[in-house]
Amino acid sequence: MDFDTTLAEAWIRAIAAAVDQEQARLTELDSAIGDGDHGSNLRRGFTAALTALEGLRPDGPGAVLGKTGTTLVSKVGGASGPLYGKAFRAVGAALPEPAAPAALAEALASGLDAVRALGKAEPGDKTIVDAWTPAVAAFRHAAATGADLPAAAAAAAEAAEQGARDTVPLRARKGRASYLGERTIGHQDPGATSTALIFRALAEATAG
Template sequence: MDTGDFRAWVRESSRLITEQAGELTELDAAIGDGDHGINLRRGFQAAVEMLDDAEANTPGTVLTTVGRGLISKTGGASGPLYGTAFRQAGKSLGDVTDVDAARLGGALEAAFNGIQQLGAAREGDKTILDALGPAVTAYQVAVEKGGDLAAATRAAAEAADRGRHETGPMLARKGRASYLGERSIGHEDPGATSTALILNALATVAAGEAS
């Protein structure tokens, strides 16, 4: 994947987030502040605009630019979390202009580690990590088995989808939802859901199917 592909990933993520903003907000209304879809839509739209104005000429600078945009323009907890994820992923890529499957896997792992460190959460806490963690693992397994970027990113997206569905019966242990205690059970986590959308966007671009 080159710089153009990473720009396409951001645009496709913004498109999916905008398309599903209402659903994300409904999920968040049940166990959070009811603004996840609204905030993340604003953040990604701002990130796309920043990319249009920025001289981001490597995949790494594309992702770090997006990270800055999400941190500065996305309200709530999702801005710092997603912003950190994209910035850490971008930093891990360095100055390379073409990203292979192994290097992209390292970037996804860096994103996971960044969120984990900032949010002091772990898989099973009913957060973003419950989609991103399984996605990183599935991606790495696919690469180890000889899968190319398209196969590995599709495996990651499918694992993220499963992960976000599995947050439904979980008890929230972090974030606003944790204040609800057992009342958080039965609702899918909005952050895990938006993470799945972002990873589906990545798979779409890696397969050459983005519009």
């Protein structure tokens, strides 16, 4: 199985459904160490992305993700809109059509590079990067060892979820949360949590 236009669209639908379901949890996490709007912002963004895709006749999976990214940049406030928007645009730009698991792994790595370049964050800073980094590593490893797309995506989702949980003892060093200093310790990062939702949605979409 390769990652094609149909799977790209299924991924965005799965993300939108996950964000809608977990909006309250994301808001709760963000209320502890941020503005409390992460869940509502992402819900608005991915709802808008679904609407944008309805009228699109994409010529490949990259076009689907590129349109999603552009929509997130224009519709989502705070830091998450530009970060996720640029990430999806970078993934889309790097995707061949269709994309084998190894190619999708490298495209996801391009998305991580975009997040790091914009946010200037490193692993351990208690951000999106703390979930996206292990997800890419797991996806790459699975693809390199012959895993098919659903298995590679499942491995990435598990790694992202563990990465999100691993932010709990960290002190935030980037973004608005960093102003709270020691008070961020003991709280799971909302951005890493939404990244885990995004990778779990990819696993669900590819699993059929």
